[in-house]
Amino acid sequence: MENKLKKVEEREITIAILNSSFKMWMDILDVDVVIVGGGPSGLTASKYLAEKGVKVIVLERHLSFGGGIWGGGMGFPYITVQEPAHEILKDFNVKLENVGKGLYVANSVEVAAKLGCGAIDAGARILTGIVVEDVILKENRVCGVVINSYSIEKAGLHIDPLTIDAKYVVDATGHEASVSNILAMKNKELKLEIPGERSLWAEKGENSLLRNTREIFPGLYVCGMAANATHGGYRMGAVFGGMFLSGKKVANLILEDLKE
Numbered sequence: 548m549e550n551k552l553k554k555v556e557e558r559e560i561t562i563a564i565l566n567s568s569f570k571m572w573m574d575i576l577d578v579d580v581v582i583v584g585g586g587p588s589g590l591t592a593s594k595y596l597a598e599k600g601v602k603v604i605v606l607e608r609h610l611s612f613g614g615g616i617w618g619g620g621m622g623f624p625y626i627t628v629q630e631p632a633h634e635i636l637k638d639f640n641v642k643l644e645n646v647g648k649g650l651y652v653a654n655s656v657e658v659a660a661k662l663g664c665g666a667i668d669a670g671a672r673i674l675t676g677i678v679v680e681d682v683i684l685k686e687n688r689v690c691g692v693v694i695n696s697y698s699i700e701k702a703g704l705h706i707d708p709l710t711i712d713a714k715y716v717v718d719a720t721g722h723e724a725s726v727s728n729i730l731a732m733k734n735k736e737l738k739l740e741i742p743g744e745r746s747l748w749a750e751k752g753e754n755s756l757l758r759n760t761r762e763i764f765p766g767l768y769v770c771g772m773a774a775n776a777t778h779g780g781y782r783m784g785a786v787f788g789g790m791f792l793s794g795k796k797v798a799n800l801i802l803e804d805l806k807e
């Protein structure tokens with residue numbers, strides 16, 4: 548291989564980036580599923596949807612996906628996952644250590660990286676630096692999201708947003724349940740009560756997650772910690788089995804809906 552890099556003009560770099568971005572944006576203005584939040588539950592859901600041929604995008608406001616995984620427990624870089632949810636991590640090729648009684652440990656940095664890779668390889672597209680600030684609400688149904696650049700929001704600039712149409716929106720925004728809260732707050736006549744999460748009780752929190760993973764309003768599903776936050780469920784700390792199962796469940800529910 549020749550050691551000398553090809554000559555490139557600045558203008559060519561700009562054109563290449565703008566062309567690819569424009570092509571991508573034009574293709575995602577209308578999708579089957581928008582997942583808001585690139586944490587463990589959202590990334591898991593996106594993989595299982597994408598591998599079935601569903602057109603799915605994940606919108607994450609930060610520049611990196613992974614949400615609350617990276618730092619493990621209080622910065623110690625490991626997370627725990629219980630049977631049978633460890634099978635989901637195997638689908639993402641994550642290495643697991645069995646520490647007994649059905650509990651497994653995984654390196655949090657590896658989990659975050661491999662969830663992202665698994666989702667992308669399955670065909671999901673992850674857009675980072677994009678914040679969902681509202682939903683499109685028509686005839687009593689959520690049918691898309693209202694988006695802005697997170698840096699614009701952070702700078703407090705008064706710049707109008709853009710939109711993406713979707714058959715289904717998934718609130719995977721974690722403890723904040725930000726999409727559900729926005730819907731409830733802005734549309735009082737819907738009488739959506741979002742109680743927020745309760746204090747920590749790992750077992751109860753984990754067990755209620757699957758029950759709370761559901762369509763809470765036509766077109767709007769909740770999964771992950773947002774599912775517990777929308778139902779007053781307990782938080783659970785650095786145990787993630789429920790997050791992965793919840794992501795898989797929401798994917799299966801939407802796959803069923805899309806068949807109809």
Ligand code: 48F
Pocket residue numbers: 583584585586587588589606607608609612613614615616677678679680719720721722723725726770771772773782783784785786787790
């Ligand atoms: O918080 P997060 O990791 O959600 P999760 O999938 O997992 C929860 C666990 O990480 C942990 C836990 C385990 O016991 O409780 O906390 O439920 O990821 C949510 C992601 O959503 C992004 C946020 O930056 C984070 O990466 N997010 C939140 N609101 C918005 C958003 C928004 N309005 N637009 C775009 N992204």
